[in-house]
Amino acid sequence: MGISLSNIDKSYKKQIAVRNITFDVNPGELFGLIGPDGAGKTTIFRILTTLLLPDNGKATVAGLDIIKDYKAIRNSVGYMPGRFSLYQDLTVEENLNFFATIFGTTIAENYDLIKDIYEQIAPFKDRRAGKLSGGMKQKLALSCALIHKPKVLFLDEPTTGVDPVSRKEFWEMLKRLQKRGITILVSTPYMDEAALCDRIALIQDGEILAIDMPQAVVNKFPKDIYNVKADNMYKLIQTLQRYEHTYSVFPFGEFVHYTDKRVIFKTAELQQHLESSGLNGITIAPTHADIEDAFMELAKK
Amino acid sequence: MKRFIGFIRKEFYHIFRDRRSLFILFGMPIAQILLFGFAITNEINNVNIAILDHSKDTSTLEIINKISNSKYFSIKQIISREAEIESVFQKGKIKAVLNFEKDFGRNLIKKKSAQIQIITDATDPNTANSITNYINAILQNYLQEKNKSIQLDYQIIPQTRMVYNQELKSVFLFVPGVMTIILMLVSAMMTSISITREKELGTMEILLVSPLKPFQVIIGKVVPYIFLSIINAAVIVLLSIFIFKMPVEGSLILLGAESVLFIITSLALGILISTISDTQQSAMMISLMGLMLPVILLSGFIFPISSMPAPLQVISNIIPAKWFIIIIKGIMLKGVGLAFVWKETLILIGMTVFFIAVSVKKYKIRLD
Incomplete structure (x- = not known):
């Protein structure tokens, strides 16, 4: 039920975005994609969330082929894009309700999964999402991505632009989610966050430099x-x-x-x-x- | 189904929380219909004219009285020399000058013919034309009354009657046009903007990675605007009936059904626009330039299609608004039934199917 990519290539027109990307994420693993802006992290996320077709290579998410089974993947993954992508003119509660509804569930049904996170933003539940602080926005976005109990969670730079305290809290939440058996692929440009992952892939200019446990990468x-x-x-x-x-x-x-x-x-x-x-x-x-x-x-x- | 209702509820939140779109939705139709109804008009009413009477006899007096008694003209100035005509026009208030020749009355009786010169300010050619026609009509009328006593050997008395709009009220012409524009604007522009907004703000990305099917997203976007457009159409019809006394000769049900058809055509166009534009701005520009201008210029709303150059006449056929205007004019003014507008209706249905087919084909299930 993990994620697997083999020899994925993708170019936009003539610009090569990612080249020969191969890695596996084990079920229940917290896996980090570490690299600077423009390294190709978002492209990998979009390929895995079936938003983009790779030029070459194969990939599966939770055992489902990203091309053939794209509909099934869209049902069973949670995706939090790099840019804040919720409805700014809807309140916190309305956003959460909306995402619960379109995934055919209710807030009450999966409340235990998001409880820890949502409790922190609950005091602001009648505030419009556009008026939240950066950290609160990310918590709301994570709640929305989790509301349907996904098997695999994709988080594209969830902590970019978030204050250090909120970043720390955010990673603690990810650890708790991991304990519930959710496979998590997360990307970040912050190297200090890499140490919090089970394994990391270092990526630059569309190519993977190394894949290993954070300590092993350092030991080398x-x-x-x-x-x-x-x-x-x-x-x-x-x-x-x-x-x-x-x-x-x-x-x-x-x-x-x-x-x-x-x-x-x-x-x-x-x-x-x-x-x-x-x-x-x-x-x-x-x-x-x-x-x-x-x-x-x-x-x- | 629950998902779908949840989606539509979200759309209504968007619409009611955005003051700008609310204004476009409800302020504009009312403003436009009142503007076209009251301010913009082709009719002539109380046109200021000046008289230059070299004769000053009973005949000219009778004619002048007849003219000033009509509601079309009011005599603002009496001048005495030809030289004054130019300066009178330049002041801009006087739109026409009537110049009676010397011995007008005597010539009329003795020579059986007299001359009157009608000079009009043709900076506005349509008005100038109308003024000339109205004055001619009054003169004809005067002659007929005079000749009643005299037996002529041959006489043609044309009896004209303007049907469907007896009083030639231009508001009757504008209402169908304005209704067309507004339905087009609300339906096509607002839907294309609301779909591209999701693309621009990145929320489309999340919607794509969800169990919602693309057609559900699109239909969910469109349904609220169908409701709002129907309300708009009803407001326009009610305004025109109660404020402008516009008749609805035909069936209101048919009118409603045809309006819904046209709303759907416009929505389909809006969806099509959203598939080819990535930002709200470009969606708006395409809607305004690509739809509004042709609707105003080529649909027959303001300029009659029959007097356009041949190429433009051909182009006008691909504009849905042209067919809708023909349909609603027929229903509202002539009182015709479906038997007379089935061809236009079929054309609109065909266009709708075509737009939907193209949009479905172009709609992306992934980012590109």
Whole structure:
């Protein structure tokens, strides 16, 4: 009852959107598609939700063929598009009611599934959907996508444009839904959210870079990585980029993530180089790679 | 069925919560019918004229009296020299000048012929024409009365009668036209906009990934507008009967049935438009440019089709509004039954089937 794609290609006119996409999502898995804007995530969602026909390849959702059985798929999946796609002139309750009705069910029938989520927006049930905050909109959209008890849930960038607190709550909800046996495919441009998935596929420019558990992706990172900090961060980055032994340098929160080309690397040597370049307040400490580092490394190739 | 009703209820929410579309739906029909009924008219009434009388005898006096007693003209100015004519017209108030020759009365009796010059301001050719005709008619009438005493050997007295609209009220002409425009506008434009709105806002994406079948979505979009258009048609007919005293000679039931047919034709056109446009704006532009203009210009509503150049006459045949105007004029003014408009009715049905077939064929079950 999971999702399976093999060798999916799709182009718009001459622009290649996705190429040779192959992956499987196991039943009951929370699977993340991680990649920047324009990587092809939405195209994959639209192919799986039967909105687009692939040029090549095969795919199934809950054991149903996306081309032949598209009607059955439309009955049994929940889909939350990337853009807020509810009726802005309808109230929260009217929206939910509408989606329940068109799926031939009622709010009461499946209330236990959406209870956790809907309770948070229930105080605003008479407010027009267009007047909700970003986080509340997403909760409403998720409620609407869940109201018919789908077997598979497709969430295209559900947390984009949502505040950090609401994002965290949203992911907690996904975990709870997963426990109820719903297979979830979710996409996000936020690397920190990737760690919350069971498995992830890193995707860029329409191609999959890696598929694995988040920790495994990180473990494959080939280099030692260092947090570097200085008073003048801008100058630090510039200096590091010009340094002959630099392998990679990326700004990362309050630090810069640095990797060195050499097999044997001494932090003192780098410290000396930076000091001689006129930088003050330098700290250099080893750290762990995370998904963003892994993504950057894979994207480099 | 429950799904379907839920969908229609949602459509009504959309309509009643959007003030703009409410205004187009209900404000416009009333405004248009009143505008065309009262303000825009081809009739002439109380036209200001000036008199230049070189003769000033009993005959001219009688004629002038006859003219000023008619409700069509009011004599605003008496002038004494030809040179004044130009300046009188330039002021713009006077639309015609009657110039009686010298010794008009004497010539009429002695030479059996007298001259009168009718000069009209033809910046508005239709009005100028009407004025000339009306004055001619009054002069003819005057002569007939004069000649009653005299026995002529031969005489042709034409007895004209304008049937179906005895008083030549232009509102009778406009009501069918306005009704056609409004039904077309409400049905075609509003449905095409409401369907493309779902595409534009992304909600079509969710509707597609739902058990609703495409035809259910489309029918669900259309049903509310059928109701609203029927209400509109009824309002227009009632307004024209009670305010403009327009007769409905034929069967009201037939009129209603034909209106519903035309509403469905327009809705089918609206659906067709929505399948070829992706944004509300383009749907609106196509509706306005592609439907409204031809309806106004080529349907015979304002300009008679028989006086159009041949190519335009041919084109007018593909405009549904032309056939509907023929039908409702027939029913309202001539009181004909289905036996006389079955051909036009069949054409409309054929067009509807064609539009629906094309839209079904073009309707996308996926995004593209």
